Amino acid sequence: xxxxxxxxxxxxxxxxxxxxxxxxxxxxxxxxxxxxxxxxxxxxxxxxxxxxxxxxxxxxxxxxxxxxxxxxxxxxxxxxxxxxxxxxxxxxxxxxxxxxxxxxxxxxxxxxxxxxxxxxxxxxxxxxxxxxxxxxxxxxxxxxxxxxxxxxxxxxxxxxxxxxxxxxxxxxxxxxxxxxxxxxxxxxxxxxxxxxxxxxxxxxxxxxxxxxxxxxxxxxxxxxxxxxxxxxxxxxxxxxxxxxxxxxxxxxxxxxxxxxxxxxxxxxxxxxxxxxxxxxxxxxxxxxxxxxxxxxxxxxxxxxxxxxxxxxxxxxxxxxx
Amino acid sequence: xxxxxxxxxxxxxxxxxxxxxxxxxxxxxxxxxxxxxxxxxxxxxxxxxxxxxxxxxxxxxxxxxxxxxxxxxxxxxxxxxxxxxxxxxxxxxxxxxxxxxxxxxxxxxxxxxxxxxxxxxxxxxxxxxxxxxxxxxxxxxxxxxxxxxxxxxxxxxxxxxxxxxxxxxxxxxxxxxxxxxxxxxxxxxxxxxxxxxxxxxxxxxxxxxxxxxxxxxxxxxxxxxxxxxxxxxxxxxxxxxxxxxxxxxxxxxxxxxxxxxxxxxxxxxxxxxxxxxxxxxxxxxxxxxxxxxxxxxxxxxxxxxxxxxxxxxxxxxxxxxxxxxxxxxxxxxxxxxxxxxxxxxxx
Numbered sequence: 001x002x003x004x005x006x007x008x009x010x011x012x013x014x015x016x017x018x019x020x021x022x023x024x025x026x027x028x029x030x031x032x033x034x035x036x037x038x039x040x041x042x043x044x045x046x047x048x049x050x051x052x053x054x055x056x057x058x059x060x061x062x063x064x065x066x067x068x069x070x071x072x073x074x075x076x077x078x079x080x081x082x083x084x085x086x087x088x089x090x091x092x093x094x095x096x097x098x099x100x101x102x103x104x105x106x107x108x109x110x111x112x113x114x115x116x117x118x119x120x121x122x123x124x125x126x127x128x129x130x131x132x133x134x135x136x137x138x139x140x141x142x143x144x145x146x147x148x149x150x151x152x153x154x155x156x157x158x159x160x161x162x163x164x165x166x167x168x169x170x171x172x173x174x175x176x177x178x179x180x181x182x183x184x185x186x187x188x189x190x191x192x193x194x195x196x197x198x199x200x201x202x203x204x205x206x207x208x209x210x211x212x213x214x215x216x217x218x219x220x221x222x223x224x225x226x227x228x229x230x231x232x233x234x235x236x237x238x239x240x241x242x243x244x245x246x247x248x249x250x251x252x253x254x255x256x257x258x259x260x261x262x263x264x265x266x267x268x269x270x271x272x273x274x275x276x277x278x279x280x281x282x283x284x285x286x287x288x289x290x291x292x293x294x295x296x297x298x299x300x301x302x303x304x305x306x307x308x309x310x311x312x313x314x315x316x317x318x319x320x321x
Numbered sequence: 322x323x324x325x326x327x328x329x330x331x332x333x334x335x336x337x338x339x340x341x342x343x344x345x346x347x348x349x350x351x352x353x354x355x356x357x358x359x360x361x362x363x364x365x366x367x368x369x370x371x372x373x374x375x376x377x378x379x380x381x382x383x384x385x386x387x388x389x390x391x392x393x394x395x396x397x398x399x400x401x402x403x404x405x406x407x408x409x410x411x412x413x414x415x416x417x418x419x420x421x422x423x424x425x426x427x428x429x430x431x432x433x434x435x436x437x438x439x440x441x442x443x444x445x446x447x448x449x450x451x452x453x454x455x456x457x458x459x460x461x462x463x464x465x466x467x468x469x470x471x472x473x474x475x476x477x478x479x480x481x482x483x484x485x486x487x488x489x490x491x492x493x494x495x496x497x498x499x500x501x502x503x504x505x506x507x508x509x510x511x512x513x514x515x516x517x518x519x520x521x522x523x524x525x526x527x528x529x530x531x532x533x534x535x536x537x538x539x540x541x542x543x544x545x546x547x548x549x550x551x552x553x554x555x556x557x558x559x560x561x562x563x564x565x566x567x568x569x570x571x572x573x574x575x576x577x578x579x580x581x582x583x584x585x586x587x588x589x590x591x592x593x594x595x596x597x598x599x600x601x602x603x604x605x606x607x608x609x610x611x612x613x614x615x616x617x618x619x620x621x622x623x624x625x626x627x628x629x630x631x632x633x634x635x636x637x638x639x640x641x642x643x644x645x646x647x648x649x650x651x652x653x654x655x656x657x658x659x660x661x662x663x664x665x666x667x668x
Contacts, residue, residue: 026519137650140649294512
């Protein structure tokens with residue numbers, strides 16, 4: 001076990017170094033240098049060239065890479081070309097925004113999806129079960145941007161007819177300017193969280209139902225029933241505990257992706273999160289920001305994968321490495 | 322489908338925050354891990370004279386929702402293939418007299434048939450026109466071509482790349498398997514949008530080929546993993562050991578014994594994958610990284626949503642959204658029907 005963990009940590013470390021090389025090369029090899037988009041289109045070519053030279057961008061990528069790796073090892077992600085501020089500072093500002101939005105969406109969807117999945121599985125073929133699966137099929141077929149557009153339309157037009165012109169839900173941003181109370185934030189989150197949740201509710205409830213059905217057909221559940229235990233006890237004490245494990249793993253493995261935000265939903269509702277930052281950085285060729293976001297996600301992914309594998313081994317004594 | 326890939330930095334989140342694709346995949350894996358062995362058993366156990374595939378077709382046709390969805394889907398495909406042939410350039414023809422035309426505006430039109438003249442309700446633009454006076458319906462139908470072509474070609478790419486790599490890794494194991502799994506890790510951590518921007522910039526613009534290459538190149542690993550899991554199970558199964566004991570070559574074992582028995586989950590995953598790709602293409606079009614205008618695609622049509630809503634032309638958003646959701650829903654339902662038909666445990 002100790003040997004396995006050491007080996008995995010080493011492999012994970014090598015993987016990260018490899019990924020940093022790959023992503024570094026990918027950004028540098030993308031045609032279209034920085035400072036050609038977004039900046040003053042009439043900027044003098046000589047100025048652009050001088051700036052490129054000062055940043056060392058006129059050298060081939062493999063000459064630039066060691067300096068980047070050295071800075072990275074010291075926890076320095078560099079300065080954004082566009083914002084002229086340290087990338088770490090930008091990340092500190094933006095990551096919490098995305099975490100709030102996606103975390104709220106995850107909690108809402110789990111709170112709805114898990115009970116739905118359990119009810120559907122324990123009452124298989126009932127109206128509730130069939131209804132849930134119909135709704136979840138529609139849910140997984142609606143991309144979040146389509147839903148987002150229609151929520152925007154509803155908030156901007158349809159609901160305003162009801163309220164006589166007032167905005168029912170705020171459509172854009174995180175806060176009214178000048179106000180940063182919690183209820184203002186929650187009010188601003190209603191529409192984006194809804195558009196993010198529907199898809200996950202559909203997916204999670206189907207997953208929960210399948211997992212619960214799988215467990216309900218196992219021998220130990222039949223034994224528990226045969227002992228004469230109440231249905232409630234069998235379902236919620238014996239079956240649920242095993243059925244909910246896969247969904248916990250699923251959620252845990254997804255968490256690192258949260259820091260990368262939700263580009264389209266953040267775009268539609270002007271949510272100042274990581275998705276918008278990363279997309280804009282990609283369009284602007286803001287190399288340090290792109291690499292900062294990508295490496296942050298990569299590091300978290302490697303760590304969480306490792307933790308999940310170790311947790312498996314600890315929880316399930318049958319798994320040996 | 323779409324989501325252990327990430328949002329901006331990914332594929333799956335591209336479709337919406339939390340990874341539903343991953344959930345669906347895991348669900349898929351749960352089912353098929355158990356079904357793979359049953360499949361073999363069931364074939365022996367059913368004393369039917371019909372073969373497995375014929376029975377599957379019969380079971381599928383008894384699945385009402387799936388059959389209806391297949392019908393709707395075939396209708397959409399037929400319209401997308403045939404109508405643009407007759408309409409020609411209508412999708413980019415600008416009707417200067419009727420820009421901003423509302424949908425479903427009928428007027429009386431005189432028709433004379435065999436000397437009898439009467440008037441019938443008629444409309445030039447059933448679904449209205451956009452700000453340049455282009456016919457929305459023609460654009461929608463033309464856009465279906467892009468979505469469906471990308472969906473079919475990319476899924477072919479998934480199956481070819483994922484099938485070959487997955488089966489090699491699963492059959493031979495060892496370092497090939499390890500290398501494949503690490504490559505998968507890197508692809509999952511790959512920022513999808515960044516790759517799309519890089520590749521499109523390298524090719525000097527988006528085209529159908531570029532779209533298919535990018536999507537297939539980054540999405541194959543799901544089918545690859547599924548194929549690998551199938552091979553890992555079937556490689557150790559008794560009928561393969563028997564074949565090996567009889568002196569069958571690797572080639573014969575793989576193509577005659579393992580692949581026919583591992584097809585069912587691959588077919589299901591590929592079917593569901595098509596809807597994922599169509600939604601992904603729409604998301605890319607929405608961000609401005611699909612086929613460039615004037616060529617319409619469903620994503621392109623949706624990307625003008627802000628202006629359309631500000632001009633109170635919600636129909637310009639509603640029709641493509643409806644087309645997109647209907648197509649994705651039908652594909653998902655057909656996929657589910659196929660899964661039920663191929664799953665011998667008969668839920």
